[in-house]
Amino acid sequence: MISRQDVEHVARLARLALTDAEKERMEAELSSILEYIDKLRALDVEGVEPTSHAVPLVNVMRDDEVRPCLPAGAMLANAPDRAGDSVRVPRIIED
Template identity: 65%
Template structure:
């Protein structure tokens, strides 16, 4: 049985904000299906008693003094903007008329 359907690929692409061509959807479904088929081998392992590992080093919350320090200049922060107006990033219309 297929691990992933074309409909699911379309759903995931929407979640990922990724527009796919018809041909890409076709190819992606086949490739993801084969990769997920391979990944199924993890089911051979009983992990019911195993804790998940999200990081290999002990993580601690880091605090620092709330002190004023130099930071990126506004002009530098805007320098790579694809579109800008004055001191703002400009984007296409968000709300329909």
């Protein structure tokens, strides 16, 4: 079951500010999702390798070759704020 603390913890990790009403809703919705996944536990998976990819593919690699980049301006156009060629973000100093 998902507790109120679990919801708050996950929300903080995802940098989401939830209202009390939203927290309540999430608590219920996430719990029911987990309950559904719990049904999978009933399956016998003895000897079955955990699956990370559904396609039977391995070793997809490319040669070490340089390809054109985005022009700096195009990339910076997505930034909310910039200073010269740099993206400008609010003060992030851990203290």
